[in-house]
Amino acid sequence: MLHYALVFLVIAVIAALLGFTGIAGTAAWIAKVLFVLFLILAVIAFFRRAS
Numbered sequence: 001m002l003h004y005a006l007v008f009l010v011i012a013v014i015a016a017l018l019g020f021t022g023i024a025g026t027a028a029w030i031a032k033v034l035f036v037l038f039l040i041l042a043v044i045a046f047f048r049r050a051s
Helices: 001-016 023-051
Strands: none
Touching: 001 023
């Protein structure tokens, strides 16, 4: 999941550099959602192993 977040972040940066602001905004939003989802799942996995 973190891999896909980084891929969408790179897509957003490249699209922004090329002037495709709509695609860049959408890709950045997807990257942000995937990163937050990754963090939530990582915290859940951490606490499930700790107990």
